[in-house]
Amino acid sequence: MEQYEPDRLTPPQVAAVRRSMRSGRAALTRRSLLRATAGGALAAGGLGALSGCGIPAAGKTQGGIPAEDHSVREKTVNFSNWTEYIDVDDSGKHHPTLETFRKRTGIRVDYTEDINDNNEFFGKIKPQLAAGQDTGRDLIVLTDWLAARLIRLGWVQKLDPANLPHAYSNLSPQFRDPDWDPGRSYSYPWQGISTVIAYNKKALDGIEVKSVSDLLDNPRLKGRVGFLSEMRDSMGMTLLDMGKDPARFTGDDYDAAIARLQKAVDKGQIRRFTGNDYT
Template identity: 65%
Template sequence: MAFKAFNELTDGLPEPVRRAWERSLTSGRAAIGRRTLLRAAALTTGAGTLAACGIPAAPRVSGDSSANAAEDHSAGEKEVVFSNWPLYVDTDEKDKQKHGTLDAFTAATGITVKYTEDVNDNVEFFGKIKPQLASGQDTGRDLVVLTDWMCGRLIRLGWAQKLDPANVTTAITNVDARFRAPDWDPGRLYTYPWAGIQVVVAYNKKATKGKEVTSVSQLLDDPELKGRVTFLSEMRDTIGMVLLDMGKDPAKFTADDYAAAIARLQKGVDNKQIRRFTGNDYGQELSSGDIAACVAWGGDLIQLRADNPDIEFVVPEKGYIASTDNLLVPARARHKANAEKLIDFYYQPKIAAQLVAGIGYVSAVTGMKEELATLAPDSAANPLVVPTPEMATKAHVFRTLTESEESGFEEKFSKLIGA
């Protein structure tokens, strides 16, 4: 991104956000990282912050109000404009420019998908669409994939459209019970999961000389790992894993619990146990053995393990943090019904299995596992793709923060990691 564009986009943001964002952009990783800058976005959550940036807050209205609904042209315009993250849909084995399930949707419905991989991180994408959303205009997109907390923000601001149940009957039926009622979208009125994300502990057994690394406590306290440990720069994932290790529930923690988690990490920084905090660029260091162990995203580890058999992962006994990326129809979308048909299409178990086989992330579709076992048996047997029942019981979500918590917690985390 040109620095002029960077300055325009971040003008008025709190300085910790600007520094964190600029550091990631200048590192050259922003376009590759699936989750590179998620942490920085949280400081811009509140309506007050938006106003400080010169963007008026949208009225807090229901999904069906005239403030965010628009005339639907789906019947006359057989198309849907879909924005997603890079490498986050299955491709044709012979022609990587073709997308198997998207092409199948067009064949089944006659609706053309204008697919763009222009979501490189939540905060950057929010910066792209917020001027249109705030002024009540169409973003030019009918469907987007964003992480749960960002979806929650758009819903709170009145910038998401409530889905028509009549158009998503398959999704209503087939969404797994674990994903039915997030606190930021109770009852799944506005969103459905595209993929689930898991945060686990990973290590290079060659770098640890065969020693297993099984907990966050080990990452923070084992002298044999000193200086060869990384944590994630995504606040919710790192703090969530530390809270779990401390015996705290990330869905119910207090401000004092948060402060204790920060203090524990600060000790690891001060005594140089922690080498640094990373986006998803930890992968190369883990594979090379430059770091011995880390907190990692499950989707990354599938490819890392395929390339390097020394990479191992562990679900800590005290649990792990789980989150979702979700399909959402933005306010004023021109082809809402077509977008809803696409959402519903992906909740067919066979289609969901094709998607999972292509991207390697967790599915929220019941019946998908059986289809995947036929299509890609190795993927179906991988707990990073299809969590075992035991693993599923250890999943925890990081609770939705208030606007004041969002700002205060992120400021403390930014100070911790030197952003």
């Protein structure tokens, strides 16, 4: 993601944040959007799946055309994920999970850490998906709200339960039937996520940061604060700090939280908004 240091949040940016907080499938509630109970949803698509959906350019499909299954002759899976969202060995060069999968199935995984931000990644693949073209990816890991959007648009291939005999039964009950993908027909959870405050105490000369208020109001932190560009995380934390329930916020609550972040940007307290490249 291109990192930016805005002088202010422009009206279009504010509108985009508002849409982001309330978008997704119509059936999604604010609670399900903000709780992020199953953070990364593993969506199937890309090679062979999305390329064969027959999606009209810039259009939306209700079901799509089933893609041809190439799995018998193509023994490679192209997998896009976020940075540091998979296990590594002591050398930092190999992924034990993927190597074990290859040994058991004979299928090679071409693994790429090229997802930095949900909206940024969606902007990257949307033109191809809207045109019914191959994205070059078979599996992608997205936060649940964006996985829901791709499913709703008909841009994801339905999973074959016969090829996943134990996947559903191995899921904890709370992850089996999200309202945006009942029965896990198109997706499976990859990892859970938590939104937290992290800081280097030594670098801050002993300053303790215990709340969003500390980040936004402590003058000693001016220009040293970073927020996530994922507004469900940043806005959720800000609303909580203001004593509001992120699952039941009002329009006035939302506007007040935006104004609070805007003030911090204007006075230079927030240095930048960043995607997963903060790692």
